[in-house]
Amino acid sequence: xxxxxxxxxxxxxxxxxxxxxxTGMLFAYTPTEVTMGIVQKIFYFHLPVAINSFVAxxxxxxxxxxxxxxxxxxxxxxAHAAGAVAVLLLTVVLLTGMIWGKSAWGQWxxxxxxxxxxxxxxxxxxxxxxxxxxxxxxxxxxxxxxxVYGIAAFVDVPIVYFSxxxxxxxxxxxxxxxxxxxxxxxxxxxxxVTLLTLGTIAARYQLNRRRRALLERNREHVVAAPNTGARA
Amino acid sequence: xxxxQYFLFAFAITIxxxxxxxxxxxxxxxxxxxxxxxxxxxxxxxxxx
Numbered sequence: 001x002x003x004x005x006x007x008x009x010x011x012x013x014x015x016x017x018x019x020x021x022x023t024g025m026l027f028a029y030t031p032t033e034v035t036m037g038i039v040q041k042i043f044y045f046h047l048p049v050a051i052n053s054f055v056a057x058x059x060x061x062x063x064x065x066x067x068x069x070x071x072x073x074x075x076x077x078x079a080h081a082a083g084a085v086a087v088l089l090l091t092v093v094l095l096t097g098m099i100w101g102k103s104a105w106g107q108w109x110x111x112x113x114x115x116x117x118x119x120x121x122x123x124x125x126x127x128x129x130x131x132x133x134x135x136x137x138x139x140x141x142x143x144x145x146x147x148v149y150g151i152a153a154f155v156d157v158p159i160v161y162f163s164x165x166x167x168x169x170x171x172x173x174x175x176x177x178x179x180x181x182x183x184x185x186x187x188x189x190x191x192x193v194t195l196l197t198l199g200t201i202a203a204r205y206q207l208n209r210r211r212r213a214l215l216e217r218n219r220e221h222v223v224a225a226p227n228t229g230a231r232a
Numbered sequence: 233x234x235x236x237q238y239f240l241f242a243f244a245i246t247i248x249x250x251x252x253x254x255x256x257x258x259x260x261x262x263x264x265x266x267x268x269x270x271x272x273x274x275x276x277x278x279x280x281x
Contacts, residue, residue, distance in 0.1 A: 045246050092246050103233075193250070196251075210264050218271060
């Protein structure tokens with residue numbers, strides 16, 4: 001247990017060190033883009049967070065299939081954890097995108113961009129995913145309904161990804177050409193953001209497991225000793 | 233707002249959310265550990281929380 005705790009601490013120290021390093025690069029090393037200015041630097045964390053939000057959505061999708069296949073509750077706990085992280089990351093993507101939009105295009109939001117619209121729909125889908133969970137009391141029923149919903153919600157991820165390529169786009173760029181130092185910064189930013197995503201999913205998953213275990217232990221105790229005045 | 237302020241605003245939001253949520257998880261783990269301990273005491277005493 002202590003060995004595992006040490007590994008977790010090392011993991012988070014490493015993650016924060018990577019984040020500090022890439023933050024330093026962003027401010028001190030990466031050149032400022034000529035036309036857009038310093039606002040273009042939002043791109044270095046906007047893109048990694050966006051890609052990692054897709055990863056979190058994919059974990060929900062895989063865990064949902066896993067639950068329907070094996071009917072083991074740990075799949076549901078994993079899907080729930082990844083769903084919460086997906087909402088967090090999609091919130092960051094939408095907020096940073098809106099700030100970029102306001103500075104670069106002069107508007108916080110536009111409905112003429114398919115990518116922006118489908119990104120908002122994706123965020124709403126996973127917010128609803130988190131909202132329906134506590135509304136279903138039976139754990140097995142909740143897990144089945146959320147698994148079906150988690151699979152259906154994932155359909156929007158390829159739509160968001162390919163919308164900029166396949167549908168007429170007015171504001172959101174399909175790709176941005178970067179010079180080598182900018183490419184290096186962008187590539188390195190993927191490391192802390194991915195570590196944060198995976199670490200947070202793992203932390204939330206462990207929390208879900210412990211909560212479920214505590215609830216089941218208490219329930220078993222109440223069932224085993226119904227006449228002791230025990231409370232659920 | 234100036235472009236510099238827009239950038240710093242976006243960066244601050246990203247860091248606060250990405251680092252704040254794991255910190256919240258850590259506090260939840262600690263809170264749960266206390267509840268587990270209390271539940272164990274209650275079980276030993278013959279009651280459940």
